[in-house]
Amino acid sequence: MSARLSICSNREMTMTAASNATWSPLFKEAVSLDFRDFHECLDQDKRIAIHDIAGSKVHARMLARVGLLHPQDHEAIQAGLDAIAEEIRSGAFQWKKELEDVHMNVESRLTALIGDAGKKLHTARSRNDQVATDIRLYARDELDALWLEIKALILAFVELAERHADTIMPGFTHLQVAQPVTFGHHMLAYAEMFLRYLERVGQARERLNVSPLGAAALAGTSYPIDPDFSARELGFSRAFRNSLDAVSDRDFVVDICAAGSIIMGHLSRFAEEIILWCTPMVDFIEVGDQFCTGSSIMPQKRNPDLAELLRGKAARVIGNLTTSAALMKAQPLAFNKDQQESKPPMTDTLENVRGAAAVTAQMLPTIKVKTYNMLAAAEQGYSTATDLADYLVRAGLPFRDAHHAVAAIVGAARDQGYGRLSEMPLASMQAFASVISSDVAEVLTAEGSVASRNHRGGTAPEQVRRAAAELRALLD
Numbered sequence: 061m062s063a064r065l066s067i068c069s070n071r072e073m074t075m076t077a078a079s080n081a082t083w084s085p086l087f088k089e090a091v092s093l094d095f096r097d098f099h100e101c102l103d104q105d106k107r108i109a110i111h112d113i114a115g116s117k118v119h120a121r122m123l124a125r126v127g128l129l130h131p132q133d134h135e136a137i138q139a140g141l142d143a144i145a146e147e148i149r150s151g152a153f154q155w156k157k158e159l160e161d162v163h164m165n166v167e168s169r170l171t172a173l174i175g176d177a178g179k180k181l182h183t184a185r186s187r188n189d190q191v192a193t194d195i196r197l198y199a200r201d202e203l204d205a206l207w208l209e210i211k212a213l214i215l216a217f218v219e220l221a222e223r224h225a226d227t228i229m230p231g232f233t234h235l236q237v238a239q240p241v242t243f244g245h246h247m248l249a250y251a252e253m254f255l256r257y258l259e260r261v262g263q264a265r266e267r268l269n270v271s272p273l274g275a276a277a278l279a280g281t282s283y284p285i286d287p288d289f290s291a292r293e294l295g296f297s298r299a300f301r302n303s304l305d306a307v308s309d310r311d312f313v314v315d316i317c318a319a320g321s322i323i324m325g326h327l328s329r330f331a332e333e334i335i336l337w338c339t340p341m342v343d344f345i346e347v348g349d350q351f352c353t354g355s356s357i358m359p360q361k362r363n364p365d366l367a368e369l370l371r372g373k374a375a376r377v378i379g380n381l382t383t384s385a386a387l388m389k390a391q392p393l394a395f396n397k398d399q400q401e402s403k404p405p406m407t408d409t410l411e412n413v414r415g416a417a418a419v420t421a422q423m424l425p426t427i428k429v430k431t432y433n434m435l436a437a438a439e440q441g442y443s444t445a446t447d448l449a450d451y452l453v454r455a456g457l458p459f460r461d462a463h464h465a466v467a468a469i470v471g472a473a474r475d476q477g478y479g480r481l482s483e484m485p486l487a488s489m490q491a492f493a494s495v496i497s498s499d500v501a502e503v504l505t506a507e508g509s510v511a512s513r514n515h516r517g518g519t520a521p522e523q524v525r526r527a528a529a530e531l532r533a534l535l536d
Contacts, residue, residue, distance in 0.1 A: 091158075102155050104403045105162035109153075111197035112162050112190070113145045115273060118293040119185055126284050128184065133177040140174040141166075162194070163187050184285050186277035188307040188395040193273045195403060197294065199316060202410040203265045207258060209417040210323070211535055214254045216424040218528045221247040225524040228506045229344065229434035230443060237441030240506040243429060244524040251531055253326045260319040268312035271296035275306035278394035308394040310384070313406045317381040320409035321374075327416055328374035331367035338364045343433050348426025351419075366423055373412050380405035438506045439480050442470045447503040447512065448481060455495040465493040480504075 123129035147153040171178035221244035231241035274287035287299035300306035337344035355361035452462035482504040514520035
């Protein structure tokens with residue numbers, strides 16, 4: 061016998077027959093310790109332990125209500141579950157790997173505390189509908205907390221936008237200078253992205269807020285239960301309509317991971333801009349010391365590590381979406397053990413997205429904007445060329461002709477060494493478009509460019525302040 065087989069055999073022999081007593085006398089052999097360790101999910105289940113208690117308390121009330129549980133047993137179960145909840149909160153609860161999951165750990169402890177009454181709790185219930193209920197309760201609470209974090213993040217963007225409604229920066233397409241915009245307008249673009257995420261959180265919450273409790277293993281139960289009562293007591297909008305779907309559905313996990321990947325994508329885009337803006341070659345902003353790190357060898361370094369971590373976490377959350385979607389793609393109805401693996405991507409997504417939103421909201425007020433550098437950059441790359449084309453249209457030229465004329469003017473400015481259109485002599489521009497007059501100077505500055513876009517959704521300072529006020533009103 062190989063050393064490996066010998067070790068496994070010895071480990072298995074240390075297990076007593078009682079290790080399989082959780083299930084039934086059907087099992088004659090002890091569970092392999094390697095299988096037990098591979099199988100158990102307590103690290104994940106500890107997150108849903110309090111929700112498991114909440115579901116069990118309601119299930120017990122329902123059993124008592126329909127006459128399946130004696131009032132004295134019901135009272136003992138409620139007191140026992142409250143005691144276990146306190147043990148879990150205080151850290152005194154003794155988790156046992158051999159009991160595999162949160163459900164059997166709680167039931168075993170309940171029976172130890174109150175005797176045979178504890179064994180009656182699982183009447184008309186399976187671990188299949190039990191875990192489906194628990195993770196929905198957990199996810200619902202986490203989404204509620206995430207909603208508040210996203211709201212705080214939006215408000216942080218709004219506040220930064222209000223402070224910099226007049227600050228001019230270059231707007232980009234293809235990462236090339238395109239047109240001047242205001243920094244406040246740029247920040248409100250992110251506020252709009254995260255506002256859509258508030259809607260996604262609400263929609264994900266609404267879709268998962270259906271109670272599976274009472275579906276039992278897959279077919280329902282022969283006992284006269286009241287699933288609607290359980291649903292109401294747990295705050296669900298309704299009870300399940302199909303027991304097979306109730307225990308096998310993990311759409312809401314994929315839903316959460318999909319929504320999480322979208323917000324992390326948005327945060328990653330913002331993080332990329334923070335990193336670019338902080339580099340000395342751009343030097344648009346400086347992030348507070350609280351959110352930067354140094355170098356172990358280069359004393360001058362000041363790295364915006366939070367932004368880099370946001371990019372990295374985005375990859376992780378997108379991976380969770382892939383995992384959760386792939387997990388469900390080939391499972392026949394109803395419950396399969398594969399679904400145990402749906403918890404890690406969901407919990408990891410919720411925890412990382414909440415953390416990312418919270419820390420980004422804390423970072424935003426520390427950003428120091430270097431307004432002079434932003435304005436200087438906004439005046440590069442002939443960024444007011446579109447304004448000149450609009451000027452020519454107002455002077456009577458068709459837009460395509462105006463576009464052609466301005467392209468020729470920009471080419472001449474480049475050839476003659478003018479870095480800005482405002483530096484080019486009037487006569488040189490008139491050689492390409494005779495309708496240009498001295499008033500053209502008003503439209504060739506970055507300030508004039510942003511001020512001219514004074515319509516709803518535009519970048520003008522007045523519109524930035526208006527949009528910020530509307531967002532505040534929406535979030536109240």
